[in-house]
């Protein structure tokens with residue numbers, strides 16, 4: 001707790017916030033990972049802006065009535081006040097430093113904002129292992145390197161947990177006889193990494209990356225130098241940009257049959273796509289679903305011949321060729337209608353269903369750095385058996401890597417291999433004489 005930040009309760013709100021010229025208020029909770037991620041940013045920004053802006057913290061649960069009256073329903077929530085009036089954007093969840101600064105700058109004179117920005121002292125941090133990406137692969141690597149007493153920093157543009165934190169239920173991760181919520185599984189993994197001593201920089205922007213000289217710049221002011229860097233940024237499903245797709249992810253829209261097909265036992269599923277993964281995954285879904293309607297934009301499938309033959313022979317599968325989805329509609333707890341357009345006649349019709357799988361391909365999250373790596377045909381990073389890339393001291397793990405199967409277990413396995421390989425290598429680099437004598 002620093003003195004620049006004042007902790008208040010609801011009865012002080014009027015005096016401390018509404019009567020203040022300018023104030024920013026953080027409604028926080030205890031045992032709240034996004035609140036912890038925000039705390040260090042709030043602290044460092046208070047150092048810069050404390051002469052101009054009051055930094056206030058209010059415990060949400062202990063001041064529930066006030067929070068409810070202000071419409072604050074999740075922690076953390078940041079509210080910005082000028083002369084007693086709410087201004088700027090209400091920020092919540094994994095709050096980025098750049099979003100806070102944008103709001104703070106609205107509160108003060110632009111000239112003064114410029115002066116403050118000019119005073120920002122950049123910070124330099126050194127570590128043994130820098131892990132870019134806090135999904136299952138990055139967190140597994142962090143657990144191993146931190147337990148090996150290597151100074152480990154995990155950076156993520158979001159909160160930790162990767163794709164799994166938004167996965168409703170995970171039923172195939174060993175160790176859990178009942179399905180576990182993806183959020184809880186990843187909460188345990190990140191707590192384990194933290195307990196092992198790994199440091200986190202969360203909901204940040206990487207504003208510069210120099211893998212050859214082994215450093216990154218976070219939020220424009222902290223340069224992190226590392227002896228070894230692990231790329232663990234995962235991949236993202238290629239989206240269709242169709243109404244309802246992003247809104248209903250995890251609520252009837254799925255991108256992973258291995259993960260979710262079992263939840264559609266005896267149900268009708270719509271599959272979008274006609275390539276290898278769409279057809280092979282449809283055959284897998286057919287083990288559970290009672291009916292599958294494959295909607296494909298072309299007049300024939302693009303999948304390999306064998307998969308096509310199996311799909312045409314499967315009585316549960318129907319095909320709607322030369323149609324594209326235009327909207328995913330959710331009337332109850334899941335998506336139950338897909339509006340499709342006939343690409344020849346432009347007629348629209350709806351297909352009733354219990355859920356939708358989209359297989360439009362995945363994209364590795366390496367856009368800004370892909371030119372540095374040897375990639376496979378699909379754009380994934382090639383590694384050797386120790387997860388080393390073609391760049392010295394740079395490793396890649398998890399979904400970002402060229403491999404056959406992308407699952408939590410395979411991501412965690414890659415993280416383990418990279419971490420142990422790094423530990424051994426740093427041991428050898430730190431004690432070259434022992435190596436010569438051995």
Ligand SMILES: Cc1cc2nc3c(=O)[nH]c(=O)nc-3n(C[C@H](O)[C@H](O)[C@H](O)COP(=O)(O)OP(=O)(O)OC[C@H]3O[C@@H](n4cnc5c(N)ncnc54)[C@H](O)[C@@H]3O)c2cc1C
Pocket residue numbers: 132133134135136137138155156157158159160161162163164167169170171172173206232233234235237254255256258259260365397398399400406407408409411
């Ligand atoms: C909907 C869905 C459900 C799934 N369900 C299951 C399941 O039940 N069982 C199973 O085994 N597998 C499942 N999978 C697959 C599984 O989620 C992935 O294989 C696994 O998450 C890969 O882990 P990862 O660490 O490589 O990447 P991710 O989980 O994708 O994590 C990557 C992390 O890197 C961060 N990041 C990305 N770019 C940057 C950047 N530029 N700067 C900083 N940080 C960055 C992201 O914010 C993210 O936190 C599912 C996948 C999906 C899409």
